Amino acid sequence: MNYARRDPALHAVVRRWTDGEDLQRLDALLDALGEDAAGRLDGLAATADKNPPVLRQFDRDGNRVDEIVYHPAYSELCEAAYSTYGLSALSHRGLHGWAETPPHLVKYLASYVFVQAEFGLACPVSMTDAAARVLELFGDSDVFGPWIDGLTSVDPATSMTxxxxxxxxxxxxxxxxxxxxxxxxxxxxxxxxxxxxxxxxxxxxxxxxxxxxxxxxxxxxxxxxxxxxxxxxxxxxxxxxxxxxxxxxxxxxxxxxxxxxxxxxxxxxxxxxxxFVQMAEMVNTSRLSNAMRASALMRRSVRDAVDHTRDRIVFGKPLFEQPLMRATLLELCLESEASLAMVAYSAKCLQAADDGNPDSKQLIRVLTPLAKHFICKRARVVTGEAMEVRGGNGYIEEWAHARLVRDAHLGSIWEGSSNVIALDVLRCMRKFNAHRHIATTMIGVLAGLGPDCADGRSVLVRAWEDLTERGDRLLISSTDVAESGCAHYANALAQTIMQTLLFDLANHSIHSTGDYRGLLVAFAYLDRSDDVSAEALSHLGAVVDGTAVDRESALLASPLADSTVGATR
Incomplete structure (x- = not known):
């Protein structure tokens, strides 16, 4: 088992947004971490969850010490996160073959693999990273230099959290x-x-x-x-x-x-x-981390559910081959894949923003709350459905599903509950017409797609035009109407962003490898109506495993496919 190798969505984003030596280094890091996460780290995480930390307030002489005592499994996880993989330092110093600080995408994707084993520790890892960021951005380096060094150190003897x-x-x-x-x-x-x-x-x-x-x-x-x-x-x-x-x-x-x-x-x-404005920089970084963690929980839960259905025999054949179960798994796979696309794209935008691109600074300002609002809520649904796939055993704490469900509920609460986040999206719309900025950017992405993606482009350009008008109406409505409607609108924005990005990933895969699996996924996620895509269902194995799909099959999954040549309707 290797979490990275068994993740076609991860492969797609890595190859879309990295190349050259960055690609080689990232592949090596993810491969090592993927194997470790699926084995050693997963076992440690299960043990740490059953043995939570304990507060020791006084020593035996009655002196106040406020010491938190951790189980050795958690301490070993800390060593892996902070030192071996340097997850909190990856945005601040060169590691894993990079002489200089690697792109933000490296940190988010490595953390995504790690979180599939251990979710809880990812919170202090993210805060350690974010604390170093705000001290670097707003603090006097002569004053805060030693603490920044400690927060970004990978040496257990000098590192700080x-x-x-x-x-x-x-x-x-x-x-x-x-x-x-x-x-x-x-x-x-x-x-x-x-x-x-x-x-x-x-x-x-x-x-x-x-x-x-x-x-x-x-x-x-x-x-x-x-x-x-x-x-x-x-x-x-x-x-x-x-x-x-x-x-x-x-x-x-x-x-x-x-x-x-x-x-x-x-x-x-x-x-x-x-x-407060400065703290918002730390909060926004943590919010994107929340979305990444939610995406990781989805991936882990879906993979576990798929593995179970392939082993479980029901009515004489594997559960994976049962039509209704296939429809359930397809939906879960699509949610997982789309969420990672948005997280990875946001990481790329954060990098461009930090490099001084003004458009990216505005874009990441609204992408972050959008990703947290939508992805964290979907993680609650996806992990719950995946738990149900395993039946009664899924509800038993000896399996990971129950822990994944418990952890998934956190993303919609920390760093701002969903309503607070939706209001933040509305604030961005009022401040700089964020909805129009997103639409312009996404339509630009669609303009770069090749002819095989034409059906998706035509549907999504119209969707962005409609969303722009809808956002304009929201802004001129009363305060009560705007605030009561902003959550639904934020969801529509997020989902349309993910639909657009899946076509961008598909287009890249078509031109770089000739594989049309990504296009099949993009069409299936675009057209999730009451009628399940028969073409996508027939290729569920390819969706799950990342195996190749031919052009004709992918095009037949389009909602605009001609019914006379075997469309899904």
Whole structure:
């Protein structure tokens, strides 16, 4: 078993958006990680899930220590993530054969493979990466250099982990309600307040928000960004306590807790009145990571379901050959493949944005919430359906399905619940006509497609024109109408983006390898009406395994195919 080798969607995006030495290095990394994830890491993840961390608040002499005790399986997973594969460092330094920092796509695809084994640890890995990013972007390198070095180190002796403390008992969605206060003292700051849902609470570097003297009351401009180190310069503990750990539905391997800051030493990051805007950079990075993780959960659950149906004999033949089961599996496969296409494309846009492309900066600003909103919700459905495929055993914790379902519900909650994310999409539309920017970009993608993709192009160009008009109407409607309708509209945008990207991937595969499997997948995802595509169903094995599909079969899957030559209708 190798998670990377058995993933045709992964192969497609790697070959579409990397080439040359980048392709060779990424293939080697994914191959090694794919084998490790399917074997050693998967076993460790199962053990860590059954043995969650424990908070030890006092030592035997009654001294407050707030030590979190981890099972050795989780510690070994940490070594793999932070050191062996350097997942939190890949966006900051050269690793795995890259002399310079590799493209963002490398980090997201490597993490996607890792998460198929272990989901919980991916949260602190993402926050460590994001903490280094915001300190690099907004902090003084002379001040924060040592912490940035630690956050991006792959040496267990020097590496640090990061965390993001935003949620308070009364403030999560509404950051303007933050009550933690910051007071200047001794050239730094002292923070006092309570953080209610703090994941990785024993992190070495904590990025958080607090109100500052003279700041605007009741506004996010009155909230500054601060870095709270775990240790003071003399090596003693900083002035905060971990009050208790949360008993969570999922991500049980990784601790989340309640933290009280009692005059904790902190350093200011960037401009005081730009704290929330700066924190948004960290949040957006984590949101894209959420979408990536949801995509990984889908892939793992679908692959497990497919393997089960090939082994399970029902009514005299494998379950995989039963017509209704084939229809179920096809839908799950399409959801999984489309989600990875959007995550990978977003990673490419993030890279272009970081390289200074202004169009990409606007595009990634809206792609990130769109990906989180749609993909994370679909992961809940896909993992649940995949669990059902295995029947009663799927509900048993000895199999991975139940854990995947539990973890899948998290993506729609952390870094902003779905409604908050949909409102963020609406904010982008109001600020820079994001829907029009997306439509223009996607129509440009469609314009580059070859003749075999003509049916898809014609359908999708009309879809983008309709979505543009629909978005315009949403913007001129009343506030209540716009806000109540923005979630459905965000879903339509996300799904049409994924439909477009699947045709782009198919077009690349046709011209680079002559294989039409991608076109079959694109047509099937485009036309998911009540009538299941018979052509796609007949080639389910190719969809699942990534084997070749001929041109005629792929074209017959088009919703516009001529019924006289064997169309799907």
């Amino acid at each position: 990061g965390a993001m403390f935003m949620t308070e008992p009364q403030a999560g969605t509404d950051i303007a309600m933050t009550e933690t206060v910051a007071e200047p003292r001794d050239g730094g700051w002292r923070l006092t307040g309570k953080k209610w849902f703090a994941s990785n609470p024993d992190a070495d570097v904590i990025v958080t928000l607090a109100r500052f003297p003279g700041g605007e009351d009741g506004s996010t401009r009155g909230v500054g960004m601060f870095m709270v180190p775990k240790k003071l310069p003399d090596g003693s503990p900083n002035n905060f306590t971990i009050d208790r750990l949360k008993d969570k539905m999922g991500t049980r391997s990784m601790p989340s807790g309640e933290v009280t800051l009692s005059g904790a030493h902190a350093l200011q990051v960037g401009q005081l009145d730009r704290g």
